[in-house]
Structures are given as structure tokens and as C-alpha cells.
Amino acid sequence: MSALLTDLYQLTMAAGYWLAGKTAERATFELFVRRLPENRNFILAAGLPQAVDYLLNLRFSEEDVRYLRTLEQFARLPEAFFDTLRAFRFTGDVFAVPEGTPLFAGEPLLTLRAPLMEAQLPETYLLATLGFQTLIATKAARMVEAAGGRGVVEFGTRRAHSPGAGVLAGRAAYIGGCLGTSNTLAGKDFGIPVFGTAAHSWVMSFPTELEAFRRLQELLGPATTYLIDSYDTLEGARRAASLGKPLWGVRLDSGNLVELAREVRAILDAAGLPDAKIMATGDLNEYKILELAAGGAPIDAYGVGTDLATSSDAPRLGAVYKLVEMEVAGERRYTAKYSEEKATIPGAKQVFRYAHHDVLGRAGECPAPDCEALLKPLILGGKLVQPLPSATEARARARAALDRMPKKLKSLFECDPAYPVELSDELQHLMEEVRQQARVNGT
Amino acid sequence: MSALLTDLYQLTMAAGYWLAGKTAERATFELFVRRLPENRNFILAAGLPQAVDYLLNLRFSEEDVRYLRTLEQFARLPEAFFDTLRAFRFTGDVFAVPEGTPLFAGEPLLTLRAPLMEAQLPETYLLATLGFQTLIATKAARMVEAAGGRGVVEFGTRRAHSPGAGVLAGRAAYIGGCLGTSNTLAGKDFGIPVFGTAAHSWVMSFPTELEAFRRLQELLGPATTYLIDSYDTLEGARRAASLGKPLWGVRLDSGNLVELAREVRAILDAAGLPDAKIMATGDLNEYKILELAAGGAPIDAYGVGTDLATSSDAPRLGAVYKLVEMEVAGERRYTAKYSEEKATIPGAKQVFRYAHHDVLGRAGECPAPDCEALLKPLILGGKLVQPLPSATEARARARAALDRMPKKLKSLFECDPAYPVELSDELQHLMEEVRQQARVNGT
Numbered sequence: 001m002s003a004l005l006t007d008l009y010q011l012t013m014a015a016g017y018w019l020a021g022k023t024a025e026r027a028t029f030e031l032f033v034r035r036l037p038e039n040r041n042f043i044l045a046a047g048l049p050q051a052v053d054y055l056l057n058l059r060f061s062e063e064d065v066r067y068l069r070t071l072e073q074f075a076r077l078p079e080a081f082f083d084t085l086r087a088f089r090f091t092g093d094v095f096a097v098p099e100g101t102p103l104f105a106g107e108p109l110l111t112l113r114a115p116l117m118e119a120q121l122p123e124t125y126l127l128a129t130l131g132f133q134t135l136i137a138t139k140a141a142r143m144v145e146a147a148g149g150r151g152v153v154e155f156g157t158r159r160a161h162s163p164g165a166g167v168l169a170g171r172a173a174y175i176g177g178c179l180g181t182s183n184t185l186a187g188k189d190f191g192i193p194v195f196g197t198a199a200h201s202w203v204m205s206f207p208t209e210l211e212a213f214r215r216l217q218e219l220l221g222p223a224t225t226y227l228i229d230s231y232d233t234l235e236g237a238r239r240a241a242s243l244g245k246p247l248w249g250v251r252l253d254s255g256n257l258v259e260l261a262r263e264v265r266a267i268l269d270a271a272g273l274p275d276a277k278i279m280a281t282g283d284l285n286e287y288k289i290l291e292l293a294a295g296g297a298p299i300d301a302y303g304v305g306t307d308l309a310t311s312s313d314a315p316r317l318g319a320v321y322k323l324v325e326m327e328v329a330g331e332r333r334y335t336a337k338y339s340e341e342k343a344t345i346p347g348a349k350q351v352f353r354y355a356h357h358d359v360l361g362r363a364g365e366c367p368a369p370d371c372e373a374l375l376k377p378l379i380l381g382g383k384l385v386q387p388l389p390s391a392t393e394a395r396a397r398a399r400a401a402l403d404r405m406p407k408k409l410k411s412l413f414e415c416d417p418a419y420p421v422e423l424s425d426e427l428q429h430l431m432e433e434v435r436q437q438a439r440v441n442g443t
Numbered sequence: 444m445s446a447l448l449t450d451l452y453q454l455t456m457a458a459g460y461w462l463a464g465k466t467a468e469r470a471t472f473e474l475f476v477r478r479l480p481e482n483r484n485f486i487l488a489a490g491l492p493q494a495v496d497y498l499l500n501l502r503f504s505e506e507d508v509r510y511l512r513t514l515e516q517f518a519r520l521p522e523a524f525f526d527t528l529r530a531f532r533f534t535g536d537v538f539a540v541p542e543g544t545p546l547f548a549g550e551p552l553l554t555l556r557a558p559l560m561e562a563q564l565p566e567t568y569l570l571a572t573l574g575f576q577t578l579i580a581t582k583a584a585r586m587v588e589a590a591g592g593r594g595v596v597e598f599g600t601r602r603a604h605s606p607g608a609g610v611l612a613g614r615a616a617y618i619g620g621c622l623g624t625s626n627t628l629a630g631k632d633f634g635i636p637v638f639g640t641a642a643h644s645w646v647m648s649f650p651t652e653l654e655a656f657r658r659l660q661e662l663l664g665p666a667t668t669y670l671i672d673s674y675d676t677l678e679g680a681r682r683a684a685s686l687g688k689p690l691w692g693v694r695l696d697s698g699n700l701v702e703l704a705r706e707v708r709a710i711l712d713a714a715g716l717p718d719a720k721i722m723a724t725g726d727l728n729e730y731k732i733l734e735l736a737a738g739g740a741p742i743d744a745y746g747v748g749t750d751l752a753t754s755s756d757a758p759r760l761g762a763v764y765k766l767v768e769m770e771v772a773g774e775r776r777y778t779a780k781y782s783e784e785k786a787t788i789p790g791a792k793q794v795f796r797y798a799h800h801d802v803l804g805r806a807g808e809c810p811a812p813d814c815e816a817l818l819k820p821l822i823l824g825g826k827l828v829q830p831l832p833s834a835t836e837a838r839a840r841a842r843a844a845l846d847r848m849p850k851k852l853k854s855l856f857e858c859d860p861a862y863p864v865e866l867s868d869e870l871q872h873l874m875e876e877v878r879q880q881a882r883v884n885g886t
Binding site: 010159161194198232254316 | 445516758
């Protein structure tokens with residue numbers, strides 16, 4: 001894991017902290033979203049194993065050091081600085097909300113406390129990996145909600161923002177409630193069910209559609225899913241039906257899905273195949289799924305690609321990573337930004353989840369007996385202190401939390417008022433104190 | 444490069460082709476976009492080196508084979524099939540449009556001809572890597588056009604769809620005309636200029652803003668760029684100005700950028716620093732850049748993150764990879780899809796670029812002397828036949844092409860009529876022939 005996969009300013013700051021003799025200072029950063037993405041009433045935390053893997057394996061190779069020395073900003077730095085890079089290990093503490101937990105605006109997904117340089121450097125990577133998977137898990141939860149009990153499968157790798165993003169999208173979509181993914185590497189690496197049978201090119205590579213269908217049945221038996229829209233959808237349905245059992249069903253990928261699903265259902269039923277299923281694909285999203293369901297289309301499963309793997313209606317989570325505390329020579333200093341639109345709350349925090357509201361409090365506060373403190377220790381002194389739940393466990397956690405969640409929060413549109421997140425008295429007190437102090441100092 | 448980073452159906456089809464004895468059949472696929480993304484009048488091709496790297500290094504490891512055998516669909520396949528996977532090498536031909544070339548709807552970025560299984564398997568990866576970089580290069584070109592000569596730097600890794608996507612976004616944005624990127628690994632791996640100085644956390648980690656600024660100047664000298672909005676932007680500008688030279692300038696990251704830029708400019712000028720520059724950042728995109736430029740804001744450079752690295756107004760390119768020809772036992776068969784919205788044109792194609800229009804013709808057609816055939820041989824018989832241009836060369840190609848392009852195509856909005864792309868007589872003739880044939884066969 002190259003330490004250069006970060007913004008250059010993390011590295012210039014590292015050099016600056018080193019030069020300024022600030023290496024013994026400890027910093028606490030929090031990763032959170034200021035505002036929920038449009039039309040979302042919650043986000044679903046995801047991406048922790050990749051974040052942990054990064055932190056525990058973050059290194060500067062000799063090649064990395066050589067590259068840095070070619071940059072003007074680093075050219076004059078003494079060898080001792082590069083030795084510091086060569087010896088770099090993450091030695092800090094990380095507290096994180098378990099994957100699959102719904103969160104609201106302002107609630108940290110992750111808190112990181114470490115010597116300043118170690119805490120600063122990972123910002124870019126942590127935001128990108130936690131931000132992306134959280135975005136996709138959240139999007140998947142919307143699709144699954146709209147599907148109202150019918151299965152949703154993630155098919156989006158080809159439209160993901162790079163092949164690697166496709167692997168992580170498959171993982172995150174599964175946590176968000178999808179049945180599985182078409183991404184085979186995601187299946188292998190994360191133990192996620194994988195789905196897929198054949199494409200239009202399969203049909204077209206045989207002289208006739210019927211021969212293509214027969215060959216597919218020979219190959220897949222009871223898993224056979226005929227893609228029936230290459231030439232004429234209803235004709236395709238008749239050809240599929242003529243082959244009888246075994247089959248799983250058929251897939252529709254174009255046309256008016258409500259009408260076609262009804263007509264195809266009738267063809268399958270008439271052929272004595274009432275158990276044959278209909279899957280719909282083709283530029284679907286949660287709104288179209290809702291419409292199909294509302295229109296009573298006899299669709300048994302949905303395959304969603306582009307709009308899921310890119311979270312196309314809200315392709316950015318807007319997560320931030322903010323310095324909230326410094327510890328310098330044993331003394332603690334709380335930090336915040338007061339600029340117009342981007343103010344932050346000082347001090348390390350904890351999220352206390354009650355039955356019907358959350359309280360954002362200070363990290364040290366004693367939780368009431370009837371609430372759960374969501375940020376749990378994950379890495380202490382650079383060592384993982386508890387095994388990470390699997391994607392399957394995270395998915396189960398998400399399912400349970402979503403089942404408990406008030407229905408209105410699961411709307412595909414923004415609900416008003418938002419879920420109540422209160423600030424604890426202690427946190428409000430700290431905010432006031434820090435702001436006063438800043439006024440006195442003129443910073 | 445794991446061959447499992449693909450959709451499962453590519454692998455089930457591979458098994459099916461193998462079982463059906465179709466391994467000697469050769470297929471030609473084309474990668475193109477059916478429609479341009481909203482508000483785009485062209486796309487800028489990018490991502491070829493990653494596509495080539497994938498094709499030349501595509502392998503099934505023993506671990507990959509072991510995983511596949513755990514799947515029901517593969518459990519009954521004979522060992523000989525898995526031996527075929529173990530021996531898998533890409534042996535086909537690839538023709539591609541050079542990176543940095545503007546393209547229009549329907550024009551192939553890449554044509555791939557290979558034995559059926561080798562041609563099918565790479566679909567997912569090729570679409571994701573070429574699609575993503577083309578999307579971002581196109582988006583970057585819009586930003587650069589809007590900036591009208593002021594520099595644009597890519598700062599989006601933290602909001603990219605995974606850290607790896609951030610590296611590729613930095614590369615693609617550079618090809619699209621950005622001055623460089625904040626992604627240090629993109630700088631190292633692709634020889635792209637890297638930019639970045641310090642974040643809000645730098646300012647906040649020192650007891651006062653002034654001390655933070657002084658330390659930055661010590662570190663960076665003439666490259667010093669003060670981020671002045673942590674507490675109060677104008678106060679920050681005065682503090683920065685008080686330190687005099689050396690400096691590059693200041694960065695504004697929030698507030699009304701037109702007003703603030705004017706006031707900050709006045710502060711810098713009054714302090715005898717007329718050469719100090721102003722960079723603007725903070726949720727910018729091409730429309731906001733256009734407004735800032737139109738408002739006469741004295742901004743010298745723009746840093747763009749989220750909206751660039753996610754192409755947020757159009758986060759999907761919608762590229763497809765379609766079978767257009769089969770060669771079976773020496774006989775050629777042309778393939779197409781006739782379904783309602785997703786019809787395709789049969790036969791391998793070539794893009795002939797004339798001065799004021801393009802012609803989409805058949806691959807074998809003889810080009811007129813006054814046009815350029817854009818699809819050029821890249822891999823023949825599994826071997827790279829010409830070195831790939833660097834990102835810097837691709838960027839220069841894009842710049843030259845964009846300079847020649849009619850102004851109206853560079854609008855941030857859709858222009859009507861679209862750029863003329865005609866079909867050659869030979870291609871039209873083939874289309875008609877294939878459609879007739881399909882009617883006769885009833886496929």
C-alpha cells in the first residue's frame with residue numbers, strides 16, 4: 001500500500017510537522033458527513049476492512065522516497081526526514097462505527113488519534129474508501145427498499161469508476177442488502193454470492209437464438225436464465241418456454257418492462273412453467289423499481305448496474321476528515337473551524353444511540369444505560385484489537401437496523417423533520433468555551 | 444491481474460463456449476458510447492495503457508481456479524476446461540483510438556478481435572477502465588474550457604469512487620487539460636505534475652494562524668500558498684500579506700469567491716504583493732468557474748475536486764462492448780441487435796475523420812487522402828505493436844484537437860445539430876444486408 005496514494009499536501013504537511021518539531025504532538029481527527037446526500041435520510045457505514053488494511057500496511061518504499069526527492073518541495077529536506085518516512089508505521093488508535101450501521105449528518109464514522117503526521121497522512125485514502133463504500137451501501141439500501149421484498153442484484157462493475165471500484169461496489173451493495181453481485185472477484189475476496197449467466201453476445205454468437213438457449217440450458221441446468229430481448233422479446237420468451245425445464249427463468253433488458261413482464265409471464269404460465277422467474281435489468285434505479293412494483297409488474301428480481309455502482313443521482317458523499325483535538329506536551333487543545341458554511345464542532349466525540357434519537361456527545365461521556373455508544377475501539381497502538389465482521393455480518397447488522405428504522409426515514413425522498421440528533425450538554429459547553437477562547441485570542 | 448475481476452457471466456459464457464466447441468471461432472467486439480452523456484458534445488478518449496496492461500497480463504491463478512470450482516455453475520466442468528483457464532493468454536488483436544482524441548456517439552474507442560472466449564472475458568474490465576478515464580478526461584476538458592486560460596488543478600481523490608479511482612482520475616484529468624493533480628501516486632506513476640501545500644488542519648495545529656503561515660513559508664518558500672479561510676478570510680489575507688515574500692499566493696476555500704477574491708486582491712496589492720496569486724477551491728465545477736470568470740473575479744487558478752473526480756453531473760459514460768462479427772470455420776458472419784432502444788450496427792468499423800465531419804465506415808474501407816483513420820493497430824497476435832504515448836503526449840494531442848474543434852462543440856450545453864457523423868455507403872449496405880438476412884432466418 002503505497003503511502004503516496006494521498007494528496008501531496010498531506011506529505012508537505014508531514015514534512016512541515018517534522019521540521020516544526022511537532023512529531024510528538026498527538027492529533028484527533030474525525031471522519032463524518034456534514035450534510036446527507038440529496039434525498040437521503042441516513043447513510044449506511046461501510047468500508048472499514050479496507051481502511052484498516054490501509055492503516056496497518058501503510059509504508060514508504062525506497063521508490064516512493066526517491067520520487068519525493070525529485071519534487072522541489074522535498075529537495076532541500078535532510079536525510080533524517082526521509083529516514084522518518086522509511087520507518088513510518090501507523091501507531092495510533094482508531095474508533096469506528098461498525099459496518100452496516102445507519103448514521104446521520106455530523107456523526108463520525110471513524111475517529112483517529114495518532115501522532116500528527118500519522119493522523120494527517122491517511123486522510124485522503126480513508127475518505128475515498130469509506131466515503132465510496134458508504135455511498136454505495138446507502139444507494140443499495142434504497143434499491144432494496146423500493147423492491148419491497150423482491151431480490152436486487154448488483155451488476156454495475158462495467159460502469160463503476162474503474163474496475164477496482166467495481167469490486168468495492170459489489171461489496172458495499174451486498175452490505176446494503178443486495179443478494180449479491182456479478183463481480184466475481186468481490187465474490188472470491190469477500191465471500192459474497194455471485195450471479196450471472198449470459199449476455200447478448202452469447203445469443204448472437206450462435207446461428208439462431210434457439211440454439212443459443214439450448215446450449216445455455218445444457219451448461220447451467222436449473223440456474224439457466226435466458227436473456228430474451230436480443231431480437232424480439234416475446235418470440236424470445238416463446239423459444240425459452242419451448243425448451244421447458246430445467247430453468248431458473250428469463251431476463252428482460254429493454255422495452256416497456258411492465259407490459260413485457262405481463263406478456264412474458266403469460267407465455268411462461270401457458271407453457272406450464274409457473275415457477276420460471278422473471279428478472280428485469282436495463283438502466284434501473286430505485287425510482288424505476290418503485291414504479292415497476294407499483295405497476296404490478298410480475299417481476300421476481302431486479303438486476304441493477306450503472307445507477308447503483310455510481311450512485312448516479314448522488315455520486316458524492318461529501319465526507320470530511322477534521323482535526324478536533326491536539327495534545328501538545330500533555331496539554332489538550334480543542335480545534336474547530338468557524339468559516340461561514342464549513343464550521344466544525346471541536347473535541348473528540350461519541351455517538352449515543354437511543355431508541356428514538358441520537359445524542360452526539362463528548363468521547364469521555366458516560367453513556368446512559370438505555371443507549372449504545374456507536375464508536376467502538378478498532379485499532380489501539382497500531383494493533384487491531386478485534387476481528388472485523390465479515391460482509392455477511394455487516395449486511396445482517398444493516399438489515400436489523402433498517403428493520404427497526406422508522407418507515408419515513410426509508411423514503412426515497414427527504415423527510416422533514418430529519419432524524420433527531422441532539423448535542424449533549426457537555427459538547428455544547430465545550431463548543432461555547434472554544435469559541436470564546438478563539439475570540440479572546442483572535443487566533 | 445486477476446481474471447476474476449469481471450462479471451460472472453463472462454466466465455459462464457467462457458465455459459459455455461468451451462463446451463460448445465466454439466474455441467476456434469473468432470469474434471470482433473467494439474467498445475463505444477451509444478449516446479453522449481448529457482450536456483456533452485464530444486468525449487475525450489482515455490484509459491488505454493490500463494486496458495493494454497490488463498489484456499497483456501490477464502491470468503487465472505490457481506486460487507482463481509479453486510474459487511470457480513466452488514461455484515455450482517462450474518462444479519461439474521471437466522478438468523480440461525480449468526486447464527484451458529490456467530493456460531489462458533490474450534492472443535488477439537486490438538485497434539484503438541489514441542488517448543486524447545475527441546469522439547462522438549457511435550464511434551468505437553476500441554475494436555478487439557480474438558478467439559471468442561478471449562474476446563468476451565475482458566468486456567467488464569475494458570468498459571470500466573476506458574469508460575471511467577474517458578468520462579473524467581471529458582469532464583476535465585469542460586473545466587479547462589470554462590476557466591478560459593486560467594489553470595485548473597485536479598484535487599478530487601478523497602471524493603473519488605475509491606482511492607484507486609482517484610489515481611486514475613488524476614491521470615485522466617491531466618489528459619483532459621488540467622495542469623496536474625494532488626494525487627501523488629498519479630504523479631509518480633504517470634509523470635504528471637503534482638500540486639498541494641497545506642490544509643485547514645495545518646492552520647489549526649498551530650496555536651495561531653500567523654504561526655502556521657510562518658512555518659509554511661519556511662517550508663515551501665516561493666511555492667507557499669496560504670489557505671486563508673480557517674477563521675476569517677480577510678484577516679487571513681492580511682496575516683499572509685504581513686509575511687511578505689517569498690510566496691506563490693493564497694487559496695480561498697469558502698464564502699462568496701467573487702467578492703472575497705476582489706477584497707483579497709486589494710489586500711495583497713496594498714501590501715506590495717501584486718505577483719501573489721489567488722487560487723479558488725471549494726465545490727467548484729465548470730458552471731461555477733464560468734460564473735466566477737464572468738463575474739470578473741481576480742482568480743488565477745482553480746482547484747477542483749469532487750465534481751471533477753466523480754464527473755458529478757454525468758457520473759456514467761454508458762459505454763458498451765458489442766459483438767459485431769464472428770468468423771466461424773473461415774466464414775464471416777455479421778451480428779447486430781435489433782431490440783427497440785438498443786440496436787447496434789453490424790461489422791467491424793473504422794472512424795474516418797475529415798476536416799468538418801466524420802464518417803463511420805467498414806474496417807476494410809480505403810480511406811480518402813484527406814482524412815485520418817482513427818482506429819490504429821495497438822496489439823496484434825497478443826503483442827503490443829507500438830509504444831503507448833505518455834499521459835503528457837495524450838494531453839498535447841487533446842489540446843491540439845480541442846484547439847481545432849468548432850467553438851460550439853465546446854459549449855457546456857448540448858449543441859444542435861450534433862457534430863456530423865455519417866455512415867459510409869459500404870456500412871449502410873452491410874446493415875441492410877444483415878437485417879434482411881435476419882428477417883429471412885427469423886433468427
